[in-house]
Structure formats: C-alpha cells, structure tokens
Amino acid sequence: MRVRVINPNTTASMTATIGACAQSVAGPDLVVDAVSPAFGPESLESHVDEALAVPGVLARIAEGEAEGVDGYVIACFGDPGLLAARELAAGPVVGIAEAAMRAASYLGRRFSVVTTVDRAVGGIEELALAYGMERQCAGVHATGIPVVELETDPRARAKVLELSRVALAADRSDVIVLGCAGMAEFAAWLSGELGVPVVDGVAAATTTVAGLLAQGLGTGKAGEFATPTPKAHAGRLADVELPWVAA
Known part of the structure; x- marks a missing residue:
C-alpha cells in the first residue's frame, strides 16, 4: 500500500520531518510518500495561507491518483482542502x-x-x-x-x-x-x-489511512464526494498545471 503524506506548506525541511514521523508508524506493507506542493506559502498561519495552499495540495492529490497512490494524509492541523481532496481521490483522505x-x-x-x-x-x-x-x-x-x-x-x-x-x-x-x-x-x-x-496527528492520520486501506475501504463516490466535472478556468489559475482543469 502506498500512502501520500502531503505537507500543505512548501518548507522542505518540515516535509522531511513529517515524512519521518509518518514512516515511523508505517508497517512493513506501507510505503510513505511525503511531499509538499510545487507552489504555495512557506507556512500556514491564516485563512489566506490555507486558501492559497489548497490548489497545490489538490494538485498533489490528482498526481497521486495518476500514479496509483492508495490513500492520503493532509498534514496540516487546519485540514486544508480536505473535502475537496476527497472529491479527487478514490482512496481514503484523512486530515491530521x-x-x-x-x-x-x-x-x-x-x-x-x-x-x-x-x-x-x-x-x-x-x-x-x-x-x-x-x-x-x-x-x-x-x-x-x-x-x-x-x-x-x-x-x-x-x-x-x-x-x-x-x-x-x-x-x-x-x-x-x-x-x-x-x-x-x-x-x-x-x-x-x-x-x-x-x-x-501525522501518526494518527497515517495509521488511520492504513487501517481503512486494510479493510478495503475508500472514499464514497455516490454523492457529495463524486469526482467533480472538469471546468475551464480563467486568469492566472489557468496558467498552472492543475489536472482537474479542462483544456
């Protein structure tokens, strides 16, 4: 099983620490992939920070889906973008x-x-x-x-x-x-x-995702968390490669 742990800020040293903490509770069958967004704030300390971080988080989720990632952890205590991430992911997504x-x-x-x-x-x-x-x-x-x-x-x-x-x-x-x-x-x-x-929360979320995967469980797609319909985007967002944006 492969779990992607996403640090929503762009501070690489913190991503490494988060990844090590997640790996410390991962069993032998769990591969931890710790990443941060390609763009966004260095830390999340306000509502604006969280809002600006979410597109980068969702891009990592969408990339993970293309790469066959099984489940995800949102490793920020505000759980930014959690519900939107569940729309994009087939597997479980858990916020810390x-x-x-x-x-x-x-x-x-x-x-x-x-x-x-x-x-x-x-x-x-x-x-x-x-x-x-x-x-x-x-x-x-x-x-x-x-x-x-x-x-x-x-x-x-x-x-x-x-x-x-x-x-x-x-x-x-x-x-x-x-x-x-x-x-x-x-x-x-x-x-x-x-x-x-x-x-x-990093350890708690990692083990929660692992437990859900062990039960063969993923995000329910029959209602609210169904995959969203791709839409065209205007302005600067259209210049960023986001997999859910229609060409």
Whole structure:
C-alpha cells in the first residue's frame, strides 16, 4: 500500500520531518510518500495561507491518483482542502486534526490542544465543533511560536512542554493533542515528560489511512464526494498545471 503524506506548506525541511514521523508508524506493507506542493506559502498561519495552499495540495492529490497512490494524509492541523481532496481521490483522505482529535477521544475523557500562533485557536475550535469533538476538546492553547520557528527556535520544545503542563491543569484534561504537524517529532518526548498520552496527528492520520486501506475501504463516490466535472478556468489559475482543469 502506498500512502501520500502531503505537507500543505512548501518548507522542505518540515516535509522531511513529517515524512519521518509518518514512516515511523508505517508497517512493513506501507510505503510513505511525503511531499509538499510545487507552489504555495512557506507556512500556514491564516485563512489566506490555507486558501492559497489548497490548489497545490489538490494538485498533489490528482498526481497521486495518476500514479496509483492508495490513500492520503493532509498534514496540516487546519485540514486544508480536505473535502475537496476527497472529491479527487478514490482512496481514503484523512486530515491530521480530525485523526488526532478522534484518537485522543479514545484515550481519555477530555483533551487539550497545544498549537502555534494565537490566531489558529478559533479555527481549531471550529474544527472540533465540525468533527463533533467539542465536548471532548477542553481547550486550545497557543504557544505563540510561528510554524517555521518550531525548527529553528531552541526554546520551542520547552515552550510546548510548559504550555502543555498549564493546559492539563487548567482544562483538567487527560491527553495532549499537538496542534501542528511541525510538532510531530515532539510527541514521544512530551509524553515521557508529562506522563500522559500525547497525540501527534501525522501518526494518527497515517495509521488511520492504513487501517481503512486494510479493510478495503475508500472514499464514497455516490454523492457529495463524486469526482467533480472538469471546468475551464480563467486568469492566472489557468496558467498552472492543475489536472482537474479542462483544456
């Protein structure tokens, strides 16, 4: 089985880290293909960033379909383009926010999300509501660390650890969910420091896709997620090679 893990931002070093985290939970029969879009923002920290990243994500999905990829992970905690990706893909497509929240709900009564910048909080709360996780999500806490600085700020791990301790106490939660794919490599270390389960969405989504594929399951195509009809596009988008754009 081949699973494509898509980092929606264009920071190559983060894509490599995400791929390594996905590979660490892949079984012997699972091939992990970690990619990022050919165009788009270096990090996703706003609604505009997410909107501009989606065409590049969808292009990687469409390419994967042509190459025989079996399933996909959207490796950004905003789950950008998730529903549109399901329209393009025959196999399962799982976002790391949904996968992480659902996994956390199996491990405790309540979970706390620790994320990057303050402006991400509202969107994550909205996702928890959309996924039916609002009762289990006890709080969303921002470290104030920009996404790309998770790799460069020597204090990043300490800040995430400190805020996780605050979140567990304030929310009376049982589990920490890491609210950014760039935090994926922190999970095992944090769990050891905190003494509680720490869920990384990259690992959770990868194993979820693998489990669905093992059951022979893919995206339902009878209704909303049927393959969209190709349409002509005008303007600058027409100059970008997007496989679903009509010639």
